Structure formats: structure tokens, C-alpha cells
Amino acid sequence: MTQLKIAVAGASGRMGRMLIETIAAAPDAVLAGALDREGNPFIGSDAGAFSGQLTGVVIQSALDKGLADADFLIDFTRPEGTLHHLEYCAAHGIKMIIGTTGFDDAGKAAIRAAAEKTAILFAPNMSIGVNVTMKLLEMAAKNFSEGYDIEIIEAHHRHKVDAPSGTALKMGEVIADALGRDLKECAVYGREGVTGERDPSTIGFATVRGGDIVGDHTVLFAGIGERIEISHKSSSRVSYAQGSLRAARFLADKPTGLYDMQDVLGLKG
Ligand SMILES: NC(=O)C1=CN([C@@H]2O[C@H](COP(=O)(O)OP(=O)(O)OC[C@H]3O[C@@H](n4cnc5c(N)ncnc54)[C@H](OP(=O)(O)O)[C@@H]3O)[C@@H](O)[C@H]2O)C=CC1
Ligand SMILES: O=C(O)C1=N[C@H](C(=O)O)C[C@H](O)C1
Numbered sequence: 001m002t003q004l005k006i007a008v009a010g011a012s013g014r015m016g017r018m019l020i021e022t023i024a025a026a027p028d029a030v031l032a033g034a035l036d037r038e039g040n041p042f043i044g045s046d047a048g049a050f051s052g053q054l055t056g057v058v059i060q061s062a063l064d065k066g067l068a069d070a071d072f073l074i075d076f077t078r079p080e081g082t083l084h085h086l087e088y089c090a091a092h093g094i095k096m097i098i099g100t101t102g103f104d105d106a107g108k109a110a111i112r113a114a115a116e117k118t119a120i121l122f123a124p125n126m127s128i129g130v131n132v133t134m135k136l137l138e139m140a141a142k143n144f145s146e147g148y149d150i151e152i153i154e155a156h157h158r159h160k161v162d163a164p165s166g167t168a169l170k171m172g173e174v175i176a177d178a179l180g181r182d183l184k185e186c187a188v189y190g191r192e193g194v195t196g197e198r199d200p201s202t203i204g205f206a207t208v209r210g211g212d213i214v215g216d217h218t219v220l221f222a223g224i225g226e227r228i229e230i231s232h233k234s235s236s237r238v239s240y241a242q243g244s245l246r247a248a249r250f251l252a253d254k255p256t257g258l259y260d261m262q263d264v265l266g267l268k269g
Contacts, residue, residue: 004248007033007070007094009085011059012042014159015076015099015237017050022241024053029245034059035066035073037081063088070094072248076240078161079103083110090114095254097247098122099240101166115258119251123261124166126243130217131261133232134174137219140230141178148221148228149198150175155208155216163207164189167217172203175219 006023010016011034023029034047038061048055060066063085067073073089075082076099089096098111101124111122125131141150152175154168164172169183176183181201188204198204215234220227234240243261250264262268 001028004029004072004245004252005032005070006030006072006074006245006248007035007067008047009035009066009073009075009081010077011036011047012040012045012050013076015240018237018241019074019076019244020047020055021051021053022238022245024048024051024055026245029248031055031057032070033057033066033068033073035061035063035085037061037077067092067094072097072251074099074244074248076100076244079107083107086110086114090117093118095119095248095251096121097126097244097251099124099126099244102162112258116256119254119257119259121247121251121259121261121264123243123247124170125215125240126247126261127232127234127239128243128246128261128265129234129239130167130232131243131265131267133217133230134171134262135267136230137171138174138178140219140221140228141175144221144223144228145179148223149200149204150202151204151206151220151222153206153208153218153220155210155213157213158209158211160209163209164205165207165215165217167215168205168207171217171219172205175203 008016008019023031034057036059042059043061046054047057047059072095074097079102082100152168154165172183186202188202218231220229
């Protein structure tokens with residue numbers, strides 16, 4: 001069996017650690033490198049030290065060392081980190097699975113441009129459950145286009161730095177597209193003070209941050225006499241890591257191009 005040679009960026013982070021454990025347990029993948037940024041206290045440590053299962057792969061800050069043996073980079077870091085790695089991967093034909101959230105429009109454009117040089121899978125949520133939920137939302141939105149107010153509520157752990165979550169924003173885009181609206185024009189991010197009555201053409205977002213919540217998303221369609229809630233709740237980061245490995249398998253025979261988890265799951269169209 002050909003082994004997928006995968007490096008992990010943000011190796012000491014919450015997702016990095018989970019990815020390293022998941023790769024170690026996968027029969028068709030091998031950890032081929034580990035990255036963290038300069039100054040990170042774990043540079044020079046074995047990437048498996050957190051789980052007590054040594055990998056023989058040392059966490060590096062230099063991209064040429066950390067990526068020397070890798071065909072794939074799985075990146076769950078921060079936008080500035082991912083964009084730095086992106087340039088190197090595009091130049092060296094290393095395929096990327098990008099889970100980082102919080103990109104601005106210029107960051108997203110850089111990812112699109114890099115996908116002309118290498119294969120990239122970019123998704124704000126790698127879990128199978130969330131991506132199937134996206135499809136349910138598309139179907140629901142088409143049927144609740146009149147008379148239902150749409151609100152997206154998300155909750156995450158106290159360490160999360162971006163809001164609303166990338167998943168909530170993607171849910172908003174899927175719903176807006178299904179309704180023929182532009183999310184940039186109809187999104188309302190939080191409310192305070194005398195807001196006036198709700199504009200029915202808007203899609204509202206509410207953010208909760210606290211404790212160790214892994215990631216909860218609910219879309220509320222509130223009508224007269226009834227309301228419908230479509231929810232997904234993550235109880236472990238393992239679903240994101242397993243989805244990322246599935247994404248690497250999907251990219252294995254793709255030389256270039258930009259994909260998302262809907263492509264992996266055959267849910268497009
Ligand atoms: N798509 C998906 O399915 C999921 C996406 N995410 C997203 O993944 C990202 C990471 O989440 P999480 O693991 O919880 O975060 P953590 O803060 O736990 O980990 C981030 C890692 O990236 C490193 N890092 C931070 N800034 C840079 C940089 N500029 N260059 C290189 N490395 C950097 C950190 O190093 P240091 O400690 O030195 O700062 C750390 O090792 C977030 O954007 C989150 O929203 C999370 C879960 C699922
Ligand atoms: O930061 C997190 O933890 C998560 N981030 C992603 C997002 O912003 O949607 C995915 C997941 O919800 C966990």
C-alpha cells in the first residue's frame with residue numbers, strides 16, 4: 001500500500017496534536033514532518049511527545065526541513081501562518097489541506113491562486129457531519145425562503161480567536177446562495193441597543209465562547225407558529241482529523257485545483 005506522506009503545521013496546537021495521533025493510527029499514512037513557528041517552545045521536540053507515542057519526527061520551524069519528506073501539508077494554524085506555508089507548498093508541489101479559519105478576501109484569493117500550482121482542499125470544517133448538515137441547510141433554506149427568519153448560533157471554547165466561526169460563515173453562505181441573496185449584504189453580526197424590528201431579508205449570527213466547547217452550530221428558521229432548528233455538535237476534534245485524512249486521500253491523484261469537503265463527499269450540485 002502506498003503511504004500518504006503527511007506533514008502537520010501547528011503541530012503543538014489543539015488540532016496539530018489530534019492530527020499527529022490520527023496519522024499515527026492510520027494504516028495508509030505516515031507522519032513525514034511537523035512544523036511550528038519560530039519561538040514556539042516545542043521546536044526540537046518529538047511530534048508525538050504529547051501523546052506519549054514517539055514518532056521520530058522532530059517539530060521544526062524551517063519549512064525546508066519540516067517539509068523535506070512530505071507530499072501533503074495539513075495546516076490548522078492562523079491565516080498568516082497558512083499563507084506563509086502556502087507560498088512554499090505552491091512552489092514545491094506539496095498538496096495542502098487547509099483547516100485554518102479567519103481569512104480575509106485577500107487571503108482567500110491567495111489560496112485560489114496557489115491552487116493553480118498545487119492541489120488544495122480548503123474547508124472551515126472537515127467533519128463529515130457538518131458537511132452533510134450544509135447540504136440539509138441548502139434544502140431547508142429553499143423551502144423556508146418566505147416567512148421564516150434565519151439565525152445562526154455558534155458556540156466554541158474560550159481559546160477561539162475568530163468570530164463568527166468559519167463554519168457559521170460557510171453555513172450563512174450556503175443559505176444565502178440557496179435564497180439568491182449575497183451574505184455580504186444581508187448578514188447581521190450581533191445586536192445591541194434599539195435595533196428596530198427585524199428585517200426579514202437578513203441572516204443573523206450569534207456567537208458564544210466558553211470553557212472547552214469543541215464546536216456547536218445551530219441554524220434556526222423561525223416562522224409563525226413553528227420553528228425549525230438544524231444543529232450539529234462536535235464532542236471531539238477527532239472528526240476534524242479523520243476528515244482531514246479523508247481529504248488527503250482525495251487529493252492524492254489531483255495535481256492542482258481547489259476543492260472542499262463537498263467535493264470529497266460527492267455532495268456538490
Ligand atoms: N476546518 C476545521 O475542521 C477546523 C478548523 N479549526 C481551525 O484551525 C485553526 C487552529 O485551531 P486550534 O488547533 O484550535 O488552534 P491552536 O491555537 O491550539 O493551535 C494553533 C497552532 O498554530 C500555531 N501558529 C499560530 N500562529 C502561527 C503562525 N503565524 N505561523 C505558524 N504557526 C502558527 C500555534 O503555535 P503557537 O502556539 O506558537 O502560537 C499552534 O501550534 C483555527 O483557525 C481554527 O478555527 C479548528 C478545528 C477544526
Ligand atoms: O476553532 C475551533 O475550534 C473550530 N473552528 C472551526 C470554525 O471556525 O468553524 C471549526 C470548528 O467549529 C472548530
